[in-house]
Amino acid sequence: MNPYYRSYSRYLKETFPYKVYKVAIDAGFSCPNIDGTVATGGCSYCDNKSFSPNSRTVPRPIREQILSGMEFYHRRFGAEKFIVYFQAFTNTHGPVGQLKRLYDEALTFPDVVGLSIGTRPDCVPEPVLDLLSDYHCRTQLWIEYGLQSIHDVTMASLNRAHTYDQFLDAVGRTRRRGLRIFTHVILGLPGETPAMMMQTADEVARLNLDGIKIHHLYISKNTALAKLHQHQPIKTLPLEEYIPLACDFLERIPSAVVIERLMGELNEDYVVAPRWGKTKSEILRLIDLEFERRGSRQGIHRLSPVA
Numbered sequence: 001m002n003p004y005y006r007s008y009s010r011y012l013k014e015t016f017p018y019k020v021y022k023v024a025i026d027a028g029f030s031c032p033n034i035d036g037t038v039a040t041g042g043c044s045y046c047d048n049k050s051f052s053p054n055s056r057t058v059p060r061p062i063r064e065q066i067l068s069g070m071e072f073y074h075r076r077f078g079a080e081k082f083i084v085y086f087q088a089f090t091n092t093h094g095p096v097g098q099l100k101r102l103y104d105e106a107l108t109f110p111d112v113v114g115l116s117i118g119t120r121p122d123c124v125p126e127p128v129l130d131l132l133s134d135y136h137c138r139t140q141l142w143i144e145y146g147l148q149s150i151h152d153v154t155m156a157s158l159n160r161a162h163t164y165d166q167f168l169d170a171v172g173r174t175r176r177r178g179l180r181i182f183t184h185v186i187l188g189l190p191g192e193t194p195a196m197m198m199q200t201a202d203e204v205a206r207l208n209l210d211g212i213k214i215h216h217l218y219i220s221k222n223t224a225l226a227k228l229h230q231h232q233p234i235k236t237l238p239l240e241e242y243i244p245l246a247c248d249f250l251e252r253i254p255s256a257v258v259i260e261r262l263m264g265e266l267n268e269d270y271v272v273a274p275r276w277g278k279t280k281s282e283i284l285r286l287i288d289l290e291f292e293r294r295g296s297r298q299g300i301h302r303l304s305p306v307a
Contacts, residue, residue: 004291005250005298008211008260015140020113021079023069025062026088027102032123033161037093044158044224045186045217049270062105070111083114083140092119092128100131107139114140116182121145121170122162133177142211143174144182150200154189159224164203171207180210182260187245188217188237190225194245201252205302211258214249216242218264219272226272236274239283247290255299262287 001010012020033039066084073079084106092099106112115135124132124143135141149155150164167183174181183204187197204212216237219229228234237245246262253259263283268275276283291297 002288003297004288005259005262006255006257008258011211011258016081016113018080019078020081020083021073021077022083022085022116023066023073024085024087025065025069025106026059027062027086027091028059029086029089029091029093031090032093032120033159034089038122039159039161041159041224043160044228045189045220047220047223047270049220049222049267062102066106066109066112070109081111081113082109083116083142084112085116085118087118090120090123091117092123092132096127096131099128103131103135107135112139114142116142116144118144118146120162121147121167124170124174126173129173129177129179132179136177136179140180142180142182144184144213145170145174146184147200147204148184148186149189149192149196150203151192151196154192154196157191158189168207171209182211182213182258183209184213184215185249186215186217187242187249190217190234194248197245198248198252201249205252205254205257208254209257211260212253213261214246214259215261215264216274218266218274220266220270221272222270229272234273238274239276239278239286243283243286243290246287247294247296250298251296251301253298254302255297257298259298 031042034042066082070079070082073082086102086106103115103117106115117132132141132143145167147164147167148158148160150167152163155162155164171181185200185204219225219234219236225234242263250259263280265280278286
């Protein structure tokens with residue numbers, strides 16, 4: 001058990017009596033800021049191929065993706081049960097009937113014990129939340145909302161095409177149904193100072209969400225950000241700056257919040273910058289060492305929660 005923060009692996013061990021692993025899939029969705037619903041072009045930093053292996057190949061039926069993922073984790077790590085993660089793009093962006101068909105298909109596997117639905121806060125109308133509430137009663141369900149930053153000026157510059165107020169609205173409506181909420185945050189976004197990143201940490205902490213994923217900004221090939229970087233280099237965080245920032249962030253997050261990720265996990269073939277030259281385990285060890293050096297831990301500097 002990590003003594004410095006509440007890791008996702010620890011949460012799974014506390015929750016289930018067997019080994020549970022998360023199987024990520026690409027269910028063929030688009031995004032509202034790609035298809036013109038709210039914008040076009042997509043987020044300027046985003047390329048699903050850089051982090052979603054199933055998006056790099058010819059689309060496969062989700063049943064095949066789930067079987068392949070379960071077999072891999074069973075063989076490699078001795079996994080016994082699985083949570084299906086609808087990862088790529090916006091996985092509530094479609095008719096309710098289509099969503100139900102896809103989620104139901106994932107739950108046909110006896111060894112699937114939960115669903116995690118990656119989406120945006122502007123893509124959860126009431127009928128979708130009603131549907132998700134039904135799954136919440138039947139299985140372990142997580143809703144993963146991409147926030148990235150509370151600063152609307154940052155999000156507008158990256159063509160995120162939704163606001164922090166929309167995030168708060170989605171969180172409020174989701175919480176009223178008792179659903180578990182993860183959020184995603186990116187550290188090192190262009191133009192953001194450490195103080196701005198800590199403002200995001202403090203605001204997220206006040207909301208008392210169930211879990212969080214913290215990523216570092218990386219510039220991926222074939223994105224609008226990569227094209228801009230070619231002509232006007234964009235500063236990305238060196239590892240020696242990211243480690244203390246990640247710890248600063250976690251110190252503000254309530255100790256009960258599950259920390260699923262502390263860095264972007266990506267395919268190096270797609271990365272323009274930064275190139276840290278370290279493995280995931282090495283980076284996580286450096287975060288542990290920084291906490292040890294500080295004599296600190298998750299939640300030690302949290303502010304008062306929202307009433």
